[in-house]
Amino acid sequence: MAITRNIYKWGSAEVEHSLPSHTRSFIESQFNVSSDFKSAFPKGVSEIKPLRKSKLSTSAITKFKKILGPNSFQLDPLDRAKHSIGKFYTEIYNARFGKFEDVAEAVAYPRSEEEVQKLVLLANELKLPIIPFGAGSSVTKALQAPNGGISIDLSKLDKVIEFNTIDSTVTVEAGIKGPVLEAFLNEKGYTCGHFPQSFEFSTVGGWIAAKGAGQASTGYGKMEDILLALTAITPSGKIESKPYPAASIGPDVFKFFLGSEGIFGVITKATLKIRKFDPQNSTKGSFIFKDFQSAVETMREVMQGGFGKPHFFRIQDPEETDISFKMSGVEGSFADKTLTFLGYKPNSRSLMHVIVDGDPDYSAFVFKKIKKIAKKRGGFSTGSSPVQKWLDQRYSSAYLRDSLMDEGIRIDTLETAVTWSELYGLWDNTRKYIKSFPNTSCMVHISHAYENGANLYFIFLSPMDVKNEIGSFTSFHKGIIDTIHKNGGSLSHHHGIGRMLAPWMKSEVGESTIQALTAVKKSLDPKGIMNPGGTLGLK
The missing domain is CATH 1.10.45 (Vanillyl-alcohol Oxidase; Chain A, domain 4)
Incomplete structure (x- = not known):
């Protein structure tokens, strides 16, 4: 495998995710990409282009190595490149050509909070920039180092410090990854409830710094609902809060670090809420509606119903529903023909997924209420199979981005939060802008719902511009952001701002x-x- 593919690749570096046959058929029929361009477009290169020269003095390097040891302070070009990009489209595109801009001058691997403190103090003394690094899943250019400096990789701060069943909390170091934390909790009958699509390759510290959301945030909450306390090392000293259930002790300074993206300090520790969890108690189901509006109004009524709410709640708009049918091989099947005969027609129908966790009586009661509201608005129950199939690929589907780009396909996303009253206008106008570009698909879903609104998540695909892909994408991307912002949407619901926004x-x-x-x-x-x-x- 080319060296740069190891750097930019989504998912495990050891695993290549090939396009499923139905997905490949859809891509080839939908997008006309010349075979010459596909064969010439690099999957990665064996050598990276020369990086910006490090300005670290020999004296500074010696001091940092004295804190960490010689093997935990790296100047290796590959290490520097890997820690200076995330998963934003242009970063990945450039990396395929071996091009890395705005790279850190060194990478530090502290093993303890004490070492982080020493690193921050020394960097502050030397006036050297610091960029905290979790697992590299940022999509907002937040990991770039335009002023140089040191990337602090927190992957070695990965321990569970305290598991407290009386308080229903867990305290962990910030570098612990999602699967490690969740496996620890599941063994004891608990869950953190936070499952971003980057779950397998993201950390607790990153979740907090981005103010992230998981796929079950409708029930478990975003990070601002899950976080109880944290410790952060700043150039001015340590910020450390206590895990009170609630308190009136002035503004919550520790919450400044939610969504802070590394601008205030390095998060080293966090105390999170946990919930009892038994997957056998969960109630799952899917519904298909004749149109997007009926699905959305069902979701709104559920969220404002006062009887409880699902933990996982998702709607696919008509284009995403149709494309998912095509990519999964459902299109043209007996089930598809039956739905069409019943009036759930392509280009109009919308699919909804629901999961309710918790006590079995509660999950059954809430699901029964949802089913009644869905039926009232014309929703047809399609059982638990569609939602289970979605769960089976909820992380791995993102890793197909590499394979799609191999085929000369541009694919990226933007997401926003919007009130119910503004949702239809935002959805419609943003889709119109995206679809105004030739040969462009636009899939939209709602995956986080609230009493007063929801998020909209836009996925757009088109053939790459063979002459000027970076310039073309940048202009197109800016237009989407402008359209979202002009139509009542927030700049972000859960990805964060970074430098991109x-x-x-x-x-x-x-x-x-x-x-x-x-x-x-x-x-x-x-x-x-x-x-x-x-x-x-x-x-």
Whole structure:
């Protein structure tokens, strides 16, 4: 495998995910990509292009190695490149050609909070930028190092510190990955309830820094609902909160680190809520509706019903529903023909997935209520099989992005939060903008629902521009963000801002908020070493 493919690849570096036959058939019939372009487009290259030269002095390198040991402070070009990109489309595209810009000058691997403290103090003394690094799944260009500096990889801070069944909490180091934490909890009959699509390759610290959401956040909440306390190391000192269930002790300073994306300090420890969990108690089901509006109104009524709510709640819009039928081989099947005969027609129908966790009486009661509301709005029950099939590929489907790009297909996503009253206009106008570009597919789903609104997640696919893919994509991408923002959508629901969305930050939150964030940063990071260079729209 080419070296750069190991760097940018989604999923495990050891596993190549080939396109399923039905997916390949859809791609080949939908998008006209020349065989010459596909064969010429690199899957990766054997050598990376020369990186920006490190400006670290010999004296500084010696001091950092004294803290960490010689093998835990790396200057290797591959290590530097890997820690300076995430999973944003242009980062991956450039990496295929061996091109890495804005790279860190070194990578540090601390093994303890004490070592993190020493690293931050030394970097502050030397005025060297620090970019915290979890597992590299950021899609907002938040891991780039435009001012150089040191990437602090927290992967060795991966321990469970305390498991507390009386308080229903778990305290962990920030570098622990999702599967490790969840396996630990599941063995004891609990769950964290946080399952982002990056779950297999993301960390607790990253979840907090991005203010992330999981696929079951409708029931378990986003990270701001799960996080009880944290410890963070800032250039001005340690911030450490206590896991009170609630408290009125002034503004919650520790919550400044939710969504902070490394601009205030390095998160080293967190206490999270946990819930009792037995998968046998979960009630699953799917419904298909004749149109998107009927599905959305069902979801809204459920969320505002006051009888409880599902943990996993998802709607696919008509185009995503149709494409999922094609990619899974359902199109043209007996089931497909039956649904069409019953009035659930292609280009109009929308699929809904539901899972309710918890006590079996509760899950059965809530699902029964949802089923009644769905039936009232014309929803046809399709059983638990569709949702189970979706669960089986909920992480691995993202790894097909590499294979799609191998075929010359541009694929990326943007997501937003919106109130119910603004949702249809935002969905319709953003789709119109995306579909105004030739030969472009736009799949949209709702995967996080609330009493007052929901998120919309846009996935767009088209053939690459063979002459100027980066320029073409950048212009197209900017237009989507502008359209979302003009139609009442937030800049992000759970991916965060990073540097990608920073140009819109002031118009989103206002000048006074930018000034407030700048003042907090000035207090915690007086020399401006923490993830500098435009993150969150700050100078």
